[in-house]
Amino acid sequence: MIYMDNAATSWPKPPEVIHAVVRCMKKYGANPGRSGHRMAVQAGQILLYAREMLCELFNLRDPFQIIFTYNCTDALNLAIKGSVLPGDHVITTSMEHNAVVRPLKELEKQGLELTIVPASPDGVVDPNDIRKAIKPNTRLIVTTHASNVTGTIMPVEEIGKIARSHGIPYLVDAAQTAGVLPIDLSKLPIDMLAFPGHKGLLGPQGTGGLYIYPGTKLRHIREGGTGSQSESLFQPDILPDKYESGTMNTPGISGLGAAVKEILKHGQRKIYFHEKRLGKFFWEALSQLKKIKLYGPADPFMRTGIISINIGNKDSSEVCNLLDERYRIAVRGGLHCAPLAHKTIGTFCQGTIRFSYGFFNSLDEIKYCIRALEEISRE
């Protein structure tokens, strides 16, 4: 199996990740932050360790700026619904995943005002268009860090500066970039950054989180036991407990901590340039093939590890089935839960065939994919 679906979930996981999950379940299987016995304390330390690893990756000091959530979608729901109220105005882009669009459209029914800034056909958003969309009641700007359809990287620094200069919180959806692109949160003007644990960060599914810039006003949206202020009938106001109710996915977070440690061990630079090399080769080869339509920016430094294509007018899902059945290549077709992005790049009905490669893919695998596409496009 040639796995090219890393934009959905990265695979395989480093052995250290699986080992950490197993060790946690076997040795530290108690409830973190609840009881005071040693196994519960050790479980709590696992959560802290993972926060510290993430702090090192994102260049942060305070581990409690990182909140753990069920997944990136859960983090985005918290960040969006905890920030705005009916009557507020939110700006987003036409390149967003439904994890951003659907919560916003739901709030729109309840009186939220929403502006969706259109991107160019290769998925690039002009920061000036964001600036022009600002209104007196704009209370949140939310953009993806990189499109999950084309891989197009957004100008988050420029957008963040505009947001800061207007005193508007800026939320970034790092579903496609955390672990893959260097993200320095001590420098970037970002107020909240939602990330999944199981994509570029190489951790297990069932993990994700939200970075919260100190002082960001954010209401909790899930209340419950936190193991702290047990005497109170109200959610505690301390971090991270304010946003972390109920038992955390300790084994998963243990795996996430080990995964980020692996990234730090290899160095983000190495992972980054490996993907760029694959992306450059892949794109250049495909652009030689007649019937292949390529989407997104040609420059691999303007893209994450995604190449979205079509073969003439062939149905994208059918080509994906063929790639799976005949070539054992795992990719994703269709609309990738991002209908607005497909409208933007002109593939709304056809969808695209999305190859998403990662740290564990080789150049030989890319060459094999090219040969497969060559054969299919000749048929």
Next chain:
Amino acid sequence: MIYMDNAATSWPKPPEVIHAVVRCMKKYGANPGRSGHRMAVQAGQILLYAREMLCELFNLRDPFQIIFTYNCTDALNLAIKGSVLPGDHVITTSMEHNAVVRPLKELEKQGLELTIVPASPDGVVDPNDIRKAIKPNTRLIVTTHASNVTGTIMPVEEIGKIARSHGIPYLVDAAQTAGVLPIDLSKLPIDMLAFPGHKGLLGPQGTGGLYIYPGTKLRHIREGGTGSQSESLFQPDILPDKYESGTMNTPGISGLGAAVKEILKHGQRKIYFHEKRLGKFFWEALSQLKKIKLYGPADPFMRTGIISINIGNKDSSEVCNLLDERYRIAVRGGLHCAPLAHKTIGTFCQGTIRFSYGFFNSLDEIKYCIRALEEISRE
């Protein structure tokens, strides 16, 4: 280590559970319900298998009546916030965990009307008190199935009948009972049942779910990508997708499926009577010790696998520390995130020392705990 903290998280996990988690991460590590390639399809089958196992346990037919959530708290937040609106009236009890109380108190700030029906000092709620609390605007009754402080089992069938006869949805918090008490959802008059995966069900942390009776009106509270109706900017109305946004904890749910299979293999009856035997012996021995105060009902059939005690006026957390340090017994002291329950049983400041035993505890371990308590109570 004598592990007596199963009411927080059960431990150890059956080897089959850990094996299922590892196998999922290694072999079926793709994203379920998203792409169409074989690994993604296999991942989707893992979710279905776990739903089917839960259906067998709860005597249900349709696997999509089971929704997976982050944890039981997440399920309770969905069930509560998806059911009521400001101006509605909700009835609950004084034995609830903060996972029920805190969301309700939060909604109370926004105009929800709340009645907390008091229980007797051993934690028993009279169904007639629930009936008397019903108002024309009562839109939800929510009770625990068993207290996490005293183990007291609630008369859910009687309460459910009252709720049904008034057309009011009934939500049960099965945090302490799922997997431990037989629950026949084809017969019980329950509209929603929230459960954790990592307690009596013997699965990994980061899993939980909500059973939803067909036709129950429940709004979604977390929107995002579902892999279905990708073209729509709105949350799909189909089950289970309506309530399952973002990537599920597939490895955890794989472990949960294997865990429930183990329960079914051993038979719930066997687990149930094992716990009753331990509980009867434990209670009778402790009731002979002078300084020991026991809480909750004496009859083991009126309790889950919990015995909450105090030694004179000793601070409960300090005794727990002693049990951990000197005897390597893992228990939980304090208020157990259930302040109202401690007010009900008269232990609000002192808390209780909670022993929660499970399927993997032996009578010898219980005897060891008794000896330890004997020693401490003599000091």
